[in-house]
Amino acid sequence: MTLKIGITCYPTVGGSGVVATELGKALAIKGHEIHFISSSMPFRLGDDSANTFFHEVEVNQYSVFRFPPYDLALANKMAEVIVREELDILHVHYAIPHAISAYLAKQMVNRDVKVITTLHGTDITVLGYDPSLSDMIRFGIEQSDAVTAVSDDLVSQTRELLSITCPIETVYNFVDHEIYYPRYEKEMEEKIGLTGKELVISHVSNFRKVKRVDDVVRTFALIQAECDAVLMLIGEGPELPVIRKLVHELGIEEHVRFLGNQRKIAELLSLSHVSLLLSEKESFGLVILEAMACGVPVVGSNIGGIPEVIEEGVSGYICELGDLTSVRDAVFAITKDPLKHASMRQAAIQRAGTVFHKDRIVAHYEDVYYRTLAEGAN
Numbered sequence: 001m002t003l004k005i006g007i008t009c010y011p012t013v014g015g016s017g018v019v020a021t022e023l024g025k026a027l028a029i030k031g032h033e034i035h036f037i038s039s040s041m042p043f044r045l046g047d048d049s050a051n052t053f054f055h056e057v058e059v060n061q062y063s064v065f066r067f068p069p070y071d072l073a074l075a076n077k078m079a080e081v082i083v084r085e086e087l088d089i090l091h092v093h094y095a096i097p098h099a100i101s102a103y104l105a106k107q108m109v110n111r112d113v114k115v116i117t118t119l120h121g122t123d124i125t126v127l128g129y130d131p132s133l134s135d136m137i138r139f140g141i142e143q144s145d146a147v148t149a150v151s152d153d154l155v156s157q158t159r160e161l162l163s164i165t166c167p168i169e170t171v172y173n174f175v176d177h178e179i180y181y182p183r184y185e186k187e188m189e190e191k192i193g194l195t196g197k198e199l200v201i202s203h204v205s206n207f208r209k210v211k212r213v214d215d216v217v218r219t220f221a222l223i224q225a226e227c228d229a230v231l232m233l234i235g236e237g238p239e240l241p242v243i244r245k246l247v248h249e250l251g252i253e254e255h256v257r258f259l260g261n262q263r264k265i266a267e268l269l270s271l272s273h274v275s276l277l278l279s280e281k282e283s284f285g286l287v288i289l290e291a292m293a294c295g296v297p298v299v300g301s302n303i304g305g306i307p308e309v310i311e312e313g314v315s316g317y318i319c320e321l322g323d324l325t326s327v328r329d330a331v332f333a334i335t336k337d338p339l340k341h342a343s344m345r346q347a348a349i350q351r352a353g354t355v356f357h358k359d360r361i362v363a364h365y366e367d368v369y370y371r372t373l374a375e376g377a378n
Helices: 014-029 070-085 095-108 132-140 152-162 186-191 213-224 242-250 265-269 286-293 324-335 336-354 358-377
Strands: 003-009 031-036 052-056 089-094 114-119 147-148 199-204 229-234 256-260 274-277 298-301 316-319
Touching: 003 014, 003 070, 014 089, 014 286, 014 358, 031 358, 052 070, 052 114, 070 095, 070 186, 089 095, 089 132, 095 114, 095 132, 114 358, 132 152, 132 186, 147 152, 152 358, 186 229, 199 213, 213 229, 213 242, 213 265, 213 274, 213 324, 229 265, 242 256, 256 274, 265 286, 265 316, 274 286, 274 324, 286 336, 298 324, 316 324, 316 358, 324 336
Parallel strands: 003 031, 003 089, 031 052, 089 114, 114 147, 199 229, 199 274, 229 256, 274 298, 298 316
Antiparallel strands: none
16 A cells, blocks of 8 residues: 655754655655655755655745744645645654644644654754743644654653653664665775774764764874874864864864765765764764664764664673763774774674664554554544
8 A cells, every 4th residue: 555645854964854854765665655845855855756746835924923934834835735645644753843733734634644753852852841842842742643753762751751641652763775885985085185094983963062072072082192093073063163173272183074064974984993973962873873884883972862773892882971081992992903893893784784774664664654544544
């Protein structure tokens, strides 16, 4: 049974938008009709994707509104697409405003479209602490026909913080193994000034405070003091000027590569020996999975869903938040023994290719869709 599915997500380079877009593309390949409803074309959605359609949400500027009412415009566009395209499912990523807009859209139309809400983290771990928003987040979740979250830890946090009693099912994020796999490009290596002899550490994020990129840099300074090493910082964000200043103050500028936002993430990750994600909040950590799929062991903080992705001592290491000495020691434990490094590389590839394989996760989402539709028919 093929489905008509509407997907709403943030169209930027963040993990939730990436996963939502890749999910839609994978579902389209399986024959489902996918309608993306968002403020702009999702970052990973190409013009040549078969069975996929994009519906732009336009917000009109009226003087009566101090701020453009995007959530209302989104609800109106959702309702329009539900009716015109006869959608079976509306799958929204993030509780607010997307789940709230979906609820409004469902009330506006005379069609029993099922609303699936996927929680990615920030909607709970940050916004959920705001008393002015928590009741609205709870409402959006409880009014959904089915709710999923990207890690067991996020399920627990949601229940504890918002006193949610409705079912929430864990459906992990996934990686596309046609994009993320080990490879070596000498041209890329030369382009970023690597010799092939140094220890290469990578970090990918949106450079927000919560990612604690300063911990990554300070850890690297400890590593670089003991061996020839290079740090690749991939991404951009509000903390970037602070990080550049820190790199200068630590006197390690010649060893750090600021690479900005990149499309060839897999090619860059494949050049590194270890990747670091030392966040203080992380419901899953998609960049961990991308690194592992490229054969890169990861050292991460003992936070949120990170321990659910990294298999401790097998595909990487988990360290306590802020314990930079332990992170340094973990990096050396991985890299100083070539046999151990090779073993952990293989384990990382294996774990990414089994537990978090795209086909497995997409099938899980399909099962959620079919079960939700069946429950509504009873």
